[in-house]
Every structure is written in structure tokens, then in C-alpha cells.
Amino acid sequence: MELRHLRAFLAIADELHFGRAARRLHLAQPSLSQQLQRLERDVGVELVRRSSHEVRLTPAGEVFRGEARKLLDQADRAVAAAHAVAAGRAGTLTIGFNFPAGQDVLPAALAVLNAEHPHVQTQLWERRTGPQVEGLLAGELDVGFVYGRPTSPQLSSTELMTVPVVAVVGERHPWAGRESVPIRMLDRQPCLLFRREQSPAMYDAIMGAVDRAGIKLTVTAEVDDPVATSVFVTARQVIGFASASRAVRAASQGLAAVLLTDPSPTLTLHVVWRTEDRTPLVDALLGALGAAGPYTFART
Incomplete structure (x- = not known):
């Protein structure tokens, strides 16, 4: 069964006129008739019945029409997908x-x-x-x-954009009710950090702000997993660090985000x-x- 035969059948089914269907496909009418005959031979049933007065689909042709259209639509999608891949768009x-x-x-x-x-x-x-x-x-x-x-x-x-780094504390931490704190207040506070190779830019933003404030960070543990950091901060009186994007969604986890100022670390x-x-x-x-x-x- 060839796709061109399906297209010929659908043109006949739409027009119910061999002359108009042939013109639509830019074919000679005898060629269109031959394609229909080959399709009917492949399918094994009569699909179109014509007389000197009319052209109409048989009951089998009516059913075949819908399935043939699905096949051609799928074939068109396959061709479009192949062209998209070849053009680098897929x-x-x-x-x-x-x-x-x-x-x-x-x-x-x-x-x-x-x-x-x-x-x-x-x-x-x-x-x-x-x-x-x-x-x-x-x-x-x-x-x-x-x-x-x-x-x-x-x-x-x-x-793409700039993101502040904020302190993250548990809801029972003394900072939990504060909107912001100067970064110098991190001095001698127990903090959680992560290994620098995990996020060099965030690590350097935090440590750079700490250096400019003239203090030292007391790191009690290095935790590379942000989810694990949230668990530790919730359970202990320690301070973690996160992007504002992550911290703003931490309230439902029993955490509070606190802006760091003077200076404010950003990424x-x-x-x-x-x-x-x-x-x-x-x-x-x-x-x-x-x-x-x-x-x-x-x-x-």
C-alpha cells in the first residue's frame, strides 16, 4: 500500500468527482483511476463506487477514509520530525x-x-x-x-539574574523572627557550610562577605546536600546558607530566611x-x- 494511493483515494473521497480530484492532485484522470484500482487491489475490497451519474464511497470506503487520513497525518508528522532533526530543530x-x-x-x-x-x-x-x-x-x-x-x-x-544569599535558621532560633541581620553577627555563631568544589561562587560570596565584615566564620560541619542542610538547621541551633530562591520556599519546612546585610552576599x-x-x-x-x-x- 503506497502513500500516493492513499492520497488519491482521499482526494476522490473529498471531491466525489474524479475530474476535480485529478486536478487537485495535478494528475491525469486515467492515472488517478489506476491508483484507486491498485489501492482497492491491495486492500481487497471496493472502496469507491461510481456510475455515469455519481461517485460515492462504499460502506467499507467510509470506514477506510478515516483510517487513511490518520495514516497520512502520521506520515506527515514523521517527515516533519525527520526534517526537524536534519535541520537541528529536534x-x-x-x-x-x-x-x-x-x-x-x-x-x-x-x-x-x-x-x-x-x-x-x-x-x-x-x-x-x-x-x-x-x-x-x-x-x-x-x-x-x-x-x-x-x-x-x-x-x-x-x-541571567542576580540572586542574594541569605541565612537559614530553624523556627526556634533567636534569629527566626528577624527580617535581616548584619553579617558581622555571624561572628562565633555555629554555621553549616559545604565544600567549595560543590558551589565555588556561593562559597566565595559567603566567605568574601565575611572577610569584608572583618569576622571569622565558625563552621561546625560541611554538608553538601541542601535538603540535609535544611534538616540539620531545623533540628539544631545552627545557621545555614541558601539562595533567596530556595529560602523563600523554606517556611513550610519549619525554616526561616534572614537577609544578610552590610555587606550582602549575592550570586x-x-x-x-x-x-x-x-x-x-x-x-x-x-x-x-x-x-x-x-x-x-x-x-x-
Whole structure:
């Protein structure tokens, strides 16, 4: 069964006139008749009955008409998908992201990407900045959303927004009722931090603000998992750190976010890709980001 025979049958079914159907398909009428005959031979039943007075579908033809249209629609979609892949407008993008990107950037950007490039599939991977950069350099990720501009010459980036770093405490902590505290009040307070390689830009933002305030941070433990940090902060009288985007959603977990001031540590959120591997799919995502922006951080 050939697709051209199906198209010929549907033209006849729509027009119920061989001459008009032939003109619609830019065929000679004898050629159209031959295609219908071959289709009926393949199917094994009569689909169209014609006389000197009329052309009409048989009951079998009426049923076949709907199924034939579905087959052609699917074939058209398959051809469109193949052309999209060949033109770089289809495929799978593997995207790494951190919490602010997942909350404040990706939902709108991926909606635009899906509307403009419906054949592009996405796989999402939530990680801190360090593991994302490793994944990009290893070719495991196509795009990442990280804190700070990567220093590797193999990576290019665009800044999307600025995100404050805040203190996070349990609801029974003395700071829980405060809107903000000067960063010098961290002096000699027990704090939770994370290893620098997990998020270098956030680590440096916190330690840089501490240095400018002329104090030392008392780190009682290093906890790399943000969820585990929340558990420890809830259970103990310790101070953790988080982006404002994450902290603003922490109230339901028994946590309180407290702005840090004088100075206020901040982070820049960047979209990152491999410099020598900026594919059409990466360009499609970057275009969607531009269309969906500008972006603003979620305030506490």
C-alpha cells in the first residue's frame, strides 16, 4: 500500500468527482483511476463506487477514509520530525540546573521552547554548580544553569539574574523572627557550610562577605546536600546558607530566611554551554531564554 494511493483515494473521497480530484492532485484522470484500482487491489475490497451519474464511497470506503487520513497525518508528522532533526530543530537536550533556575527560569523558558520547537525533548538534572561544570566538560550535559561565570576556556556563558544569599535558621532560633541581620553577627555563631568544589561562587560570596565584615566564620560541619542542610538547621541551633530562591520556599519546612546585610552576599546565575559545541538545539534553548526573560529572583 503506497502513500500516493492513499492520497488519491482521499482526494476522490473529498471531491466525489474524479475530474476535480485529478486536478487537485495535478494528475491525469486515467492515472488517478489506476491508483484507486491498485489501492482497492491491495486492500481487497471496493472502496469507491461510481456510475455515469455519481461517485460515492462504499460502506467499507467510509470506514477506510478515516483510517487513511490518520495514516497520512502520521506520515506527515514523521517527515516533519525527520526534517526537524536534519535541520537541528529536534533531538534531546540534557540540561543541568540549580534551584533558582528550576524555580524562576526554566518553567517559562521551556514553555517557549516547547511551543517553538515541539520536536525538542529535554532531560533535566538538578545539581550544584560544581557537578554541573564537570558534567558539561565531560559531555554529559548540553547546557547548565550555575552560579558564577565558569573559568574554564572550554565553556561560554550568559548571565541571567542576580540572586542574594541569605541565612537559614530553624523556627526556634533567636534569629527566626528577624527580617535581616548584619553579617558581622555571624561572628562565633555555629554555621553549616559545604565544600567549595560543590558551589565555588556561593562559597566565595559567603566567605568574601565575611572577610569584608572583618569576622571569622565558625563552621561546625560541611554538608553538601541542601535538603540535609535544611534538616540539620531545623533540628539544631545552627545557621545555614541558601539562595533567596530556595529560602523563600523554606517556611513550610519549619525554616526561616534572614537577609544578610552590610555587606550582602549575592550570586549571579549563568546559563553555560561548551564553547565548541554550540549546537542548533543549544541555540534554540538560548533563544527561548531570551524570549521568556528578563528574570528576577524570588525575594524573601
